[in-house]
Amino acid sequence: MGAVSLPKSDGTTVKLVPSESIVDAVKEIATTHPHLVGITAVHADSNIELLYSFDNFRGELRHLRVILPDKQPSIDSISGILLGAYIYEMEVRDMFGVNFNGHPLPNTRLLLPDSYPAGAPPPLLKTVTMDQLMKLLDSVQELQPPSPAIPITGSSRYSAESVVILPFGPYHPALKEPEHFALALEGEKIVEARPRIGYVHRGIEKLAENRTFLQALFLVERVCGICSFHHSWTYTLAAEKLLGITPGARAEYLRTLVAELERIHSHSLWIGLLGYWAGFDSMFMWLWSARERIMKLLEMIAGNRVNKSYITIGGVRADVSDEKLKIVQREIEEFKKEFKKISEAVMSYEPLWERTKNIGSFTAELAISAGAVGPTLRGAGIPYDIRKIEPYGAYPDLSFEVITEKGGDVLSISTVRVKETFESIRIIEQIVEKIPSGNPVPQTFFMGTSKEGEAFARTEPPRGELYYYLRGKVGSRNPYRVKIRTPTLPNLVLAAEALKGYTLADVPLILTMIDPCFSCEDRAIVYVKGMEPLMVKLPRSVPANLSLGCPI
Amino acid sequence: MEESNSIKLIRKSPWLFHFNSGGCNGCDIEVVAALTPKYDVERLGAVLTASPKHADILIITGPVTRQTAGSLKMIYEQMADPKIAIAIGTCACSGGVFRGGYNVLGGAEKVIKNVICIPGCPPNPRQIFAALKKLYENKLEEEKNDGGSKLTKE
Ligand code: SF4
Numbered sequence: 001m002g003a004v005s006l007p008k009s010d011g012t013t014v015k016l017v018p019s020e021s022i023v024d025a026v027k028e029i030a031t032t033h034p035h036l037v038g039i040t041a042v043h044a045d046s047n048i049e050l051l052y053s054f055d056n057f058r059g060e061l062r063h064l065r066v067i068l069p070d071k072q073p074s075i076d077s078i079s080g081i082l083l084g085a086y087i088y089e090m091e092v093r094d095m096f097g098v099n100f101n102g103h104p105l106p107n108t109r110l111l112l113p114d115s116y117p118a119g120a121p122p123p124l125l126k127t128v129t130m131d132q133l134m135k136l137l138d139s140v141q142e143l144q145p146p147s148p149a150i151p152i153t154g155s156s157r158y159s160a161e162s163v164v165i166l167p168f169g170p171y172h173p174a175l176k177e178p179e180h181f182a183l184a185l186e187g188e189k190i191v192e193a194r195p196r197i198g199y200v201h202r203g204i205e206k207l208a209e210n211r212t213f214l215q216a217l218f219l220v221e222r223v224c225g226i227c228s229f230h231h232s233w234t235y236t237l238a239a240e241k242l243l244g245i246t247p248g249a250r251a252e253y254l255r256t257l258v259a260e261l262e263r264i265h266s267h268s269l270w271i272g273l274l275g276y277w278a279g280f281d282s283m284f285m286w287l288w289s290a291r292e293r294i295m296k297l298l299e300m301i302a303g304n305r306v307n308k309s310y311i312t313i314g315g316v317r318a319d320v321s322d323e324k325l326k327i328v329q330r331e332i333e334e335f336k337k338e339f340k341k342i343s344e345a346v347m348s349y350e351p352l353w354e355r356t357k358n359i360g361s362f363t364a365e366l367a368i369s370a371g372a373v374g375p376t377l378r379g380a381g382i383p384y385d386i387r388k389i390e391p392y393g394a395y396p397d398l399s400f401e402v403i404t405e406k407g408g409d410v411l412s413i414s415t416v417r418v419k420e421t422f423e424s425i426r427i428i429e430q431i432v433e434k435i436p437s438g439n440p441v442p443q444t445f446f447m448g449t450s451k452e453g454e455a456f457a458r459t460e461p462p463r464g465e466l467y468y469y470l471r472g473k474v475g476s477r478n479p480y481r482v483k484i485r486t487p488t489l490p491n492l493v494l495a496a497e498a499l500k501g502y503t504l505a506d507v508p509l510i511l512t513m514i515d516p517c518f519s520c521e522d523r524a525i526v527y528v529k530g531m532e533p534l535m536v537k538l539p540r541s542v543p544a545n546l547s548l549g550c551p552i
Numbered sequence: 553m554e555e556s557n558s559i560k561l562i563r564k565s566p567w568l569f570h571f572n573s574g575g576c577n578g579c580d581i582e583v584v585a586a587l588t589p590k591y592d593v594e595r596l597g598a599v600l601t602a603s604p605k606h607a608d609i610l611i612i613t614g615p616v617t618r619q620t621a622g623s624l625k626m627i628y629e630q631m632a633d634p635k636i637a638i639a640i641g642t643c644a645c646s647g648g649v650f651r652g653g654y655n656v657l658g659g660a661e662k663v664i665k666n667v668i669c670i671p672g673c674p675p676n677p678r679q680i681f682a683a684l685k686k687l688y689e690n691k692l693e694e695e696k697n698d699g700g701s702k703l704t705k706e
Pocket of ligand 1: 576641673674
């Protein structure tokens with residue numbers, strides 16, 4: 001049996017669309033629901049089901065479902081309508097072998113290298129097991145450093161002499177994580193930027209299918225160490241929906257507390273790094289030293305600073321005593337004073353201001369089309385915050401503002417993050433006061449089996465909307481499919497666009513703007529062997545369009 | 553390249569090169585935290601360098617993925633002797649939670665020999681500091697002979 005409908009209590013609707021009319025259906029839906037949350041693919045019963053999810057920025061989700069046969073699946077690309085779709089389509093193409101007609105980068109496998117054995121089955125198909133994949137990949141594994149570049153296939157609209165393709169990364173002092181960008185430069189100016197991701201791909205979605213619901217929780221937490229709690233929370237929310245479990249009120253408050261502490265630590269980490277890339281090292285040191293206060297609190301509450309493993313299906317794993325809550329209150333007051341002092345000092349420092357104003361500028365329209373989320377989108381004036389539009393945890397009881405700024409550049413995004421940190425402090429103050437009593441720890445950890453069905457959940461991590469989709473098969477201990485859509489993926493589409501027109505020296509700042517987290521993004525991406533040798537000499541004739549940008 | 557079993561620092565100011573071989577960022581931010589004021593490994597003369605050619609110690613975080621294995625080998629080879637490799641975090645030690653994934657080779661020892669392992673997910677900056685301090689004082693060897701070491705691994 002094919003599609004199972006999503007729980008109707010969400011107020012969400014799923015519409016079944018024949019594959020030929022996907023473009024028209026998306027055109028229609030995009031007039032009211034312009035935010036593409038993601039494209040989820042599931043391989044079930046010799047079909048590949050695609051679920052396109054849209055939001056109207058008010059939390060009224062709508063889904064389109066298309067069912068394709070798993071033999072040579074093919075469908076029209078929608079990236080001409082919504083720019084951000086191209087990266088989701090590439091993900092589906094690599095993981096499931098779906099062909100998207102009219103895709104702007106038809107032959108460039110951004111995620112899967114050209115050297116991936118041609119006839120090899122895509123990794124997320126149910127018909128291919130982990131062992132088979134291992135064997136296959138081991139047989140082609142070499143200890144060769146990957147060629148550090150992206151083949152820019154086809155050619156460009158720029159004359160060959162004037163354009164230099166500069167490889168940026170994968171191991172570059174300005175990148176904290178290994179990623180690669182091919183920058184097309186005209187003199188100092190960037191005319192084209194193309195990201196190549198997949199260096200830290202660990203195959204988490206496939207791994208999760210081989211673990212029980214509870215084990216997968218620890219796995220998805222390690223998608224990303226910085227928003228680890230949000231990953232585990234979103235997964236738990238989806239699992240609870242699927243399994244029909246509700247946590248107690250105290251558990252909801254404690255989850256919210258840890259999530260907000262995580263936001264503060266992530267934002268101060270980011271603001272510090274901004275200083276670092278802008279050449280303002282003391283700012284970096286100040287913020288990271290203030291942040292240690294928060295890390296101490298997290299360690300006190302959860303027992304670990306980074307991967308906290310605090311949440312579990314049905315509640316949290318340990319209660320927090322009143323004395324500890326008092327400490328939270330006291331420390332957060334201290335942090336507030338410290339953060340206020342630092343943020344006032346740095347945000348009023350003119351050189352920083354000038355270094356970040358009008359750098360990486362983008363418009364709200366571009367941000368929407370790219371599907372950008374989180375502070376990046378709010379920095380362009382769109383108040384899109386899942387905590388407000390689709391409240392979860394204890395957020396319905398708490399008052400806080402959704403921060404927006406007008407500018408759409410590095411400066412306004414930084415301002416959003418600074419102000420959000422204060423809002424998080426405000427939320428934590430309320431939590432400590434309002435937290436209800438009760439037992440937040442479930443009697444037993446969930447070890448049971450799944451129901452038939454599917455569920456999704458969204459939260460608002462520090463970097464923006466995170467989306468999890470879960471599919472369960474009745475009687476199975478393992479999830480049938482776990483799909484993760486992380487915030488960096490659409491934000492990266494935007495950053496690649498925003499780089500255009502700026503100079504090489506601005507690259508670290510602009511890439512930092514979106515607070516990229518490649519470990520998040522890469523879990524879904526297969527990378528086996530090196531890319532083609534780089535330094536493609538740009539051919540003289542002009543065939544394909546080099547541009548990543550699709551006509552909107 | 554000669555392989556020796558004794559892990560000794562020659563210089564008193566060990567420079568570090570940080571290599572993320574596929575980690576979740578958790579270990580990475582703890583390494584950075586160890587560099588910043590509260591822990592401050594710069595007290596041991598350690599600084600983060602931008603080039604492996606300047607570094608004495610290679611810090612590896614995360615499981616080695618198929619894609620990064622080659623770069624890891626290349627970067628290690630580029631470092632001048634004597635050199636030390638430290639795997640920070642369970643992933644870099646053994647592949648950790650991601651072991652068995654189709655794109656994960658395993659720990660750093662799949663690619664380089666004689667790696668010092670600091671397990672933890674992620675290890676606390678205090679542990680990172682302690683390990684570097686032991687290295688700095690050349691105490692690592694003694695520890696091992698006590699039989700109680702968590703740090704060395706050959
Ligand atoms: S050891 Fe833990 S924190 Fe470190 S990279 Fe692995 S999962 Fe992340």
